[in-house]
Amino acid sequence: xxxxxxxxxxxxxxxxxxxxxxxxxxxxxxxxxxxxxxxxxxxxxxxxxxxxxxxxxxxxxxxxxxxxxxxxxxxxxxxxxxxxxxxxxxxxxxxxxxxxxxxxxxxxxxxxxxxxxxxxxxxxxxxxxxxxxxxxxxxxxxxxxxxxxxxxxxxxxxxxxxxxxxxxxxxxxxxxxxxxxxxxxxxxxxxxxxxxxxxxxxxxx
Numbered sequence: 001x002x003x004x005x006x007x008x009x010x011x012x013x014x015x016x017x018x019x020x021x022x023x024x025x026x027x028x029x030x031x032x033x034x035x036x037x038x039x040x041x042x043x044x045x046x047x048x049x050x051x052x053x054x055x056x057x058x059x060x061x062x063x064x065x066x067x068x069x070x071x072x073x074x075x076x077x078x079x080x081x082x083x084x085x086x087x088x089x090x091x092x093x094x095x096x097x098x099x100x101x102x103x104x105x106x107x108x109x110x111x112x113x114x115x116x117x118x119x120x121x122x123x124x125x126x127x128x129x130x131x132x133x134x135x136x137x138x139x140x141x142x143x144x145x146x147x148x149x150x151x152x153x154x155x156x157x158x159x160x161x162x163x164x165x166x167x168x169x170x171x172x173x174x175x176x177x178x179x180x181x182x183x184x185x186x187x188x189x190x191x192x193x194x195x196x197x198x199x200x201x202x203x204x205x
Contacts, residue, residue, distance in 0.1 A: 034062040038072070049093065050078045058097070064106065069115075070099025092119050101126075107136040112146075122151035138170035 039056025054072040075093040095117040103110040113128020126132075126146040133140040143157035143165035157165040 031063050034060065036060050036072075045078065048077060049075055051075050066104045067097065067102070069097040069101045072097050094118055108132070108134050122149065124148040124150070140168040142166040142168075 036054060036058065037060075038054035038058040040054070042053040042055075044051045044053070052072075052074040054074075055070070058067075058069050058072040060067040060072075073094075073096045075095075077091050077093055095115075097115045098113065101110075101112045101115045103115070110126065110130070110132045112126040112130035114126070116125040116127075118124075124147070126148070127144070129142075129144075130146045131140065131142050132146070141157070144160040144163040145158055147156040147158075148154075149156070159165055
């Protein structure tokens with residue numbers, strides 16, 4: 001499998017998450033390879049595609065990114081000898097992670113029952129109690145279904161039935177709009193304002 005292509009796909013998923021920081025210039029040192037670990041792997045090829053099925057606990061480690069799930073299916077377009085088992089891997093068509101999906105990047109975390117990534121559309125769909133949170137910034141987004149459109153820098157979160165999108169933000173300070181302003185007493189030698197009664201004369205001793 002073309003791990004470089006998978007690494008690019010994971011970086012696209014990371015950038016699609018709300019709160020992701022803009023990409024920084026690549027360091028001069030070579031980036032570490034992307035690794036996929038699982039309890040089992042099955043490959044199936046047709047003349048045009050190869051399907052990689054990882055199961056029994058999957059862990060993907062990439063640059064500044066860790067993705068874990070129970071089951072992972074990656075479909076890649078292929079070319080070359082149609083009789084070859086794998087052939088030459090071209091662009092990735094889709095990536096579907098399911099079961100306890102957890103994506104961690106810096107202080108940001110996304111969890112869901114299912115994550116679908118479609119590189120051609122720059123689209124990521126999270127379903128099954130998806131939650132995206134930032135520990136550092138103190139915000140959290142929940143919703144029954146999240147669609148992240150990386151190319152448009154847009155996220156669409158729709159309610160389903162009684163489930164509604166929910167956003168949790170850091171506490172806001174008390175702005176005090178319901179409080180009356182304090183009245184300050186005027187100095188004794190201050191001139192009287194027009195229309196106000198004259199001050200009473202001091203009582204004779």
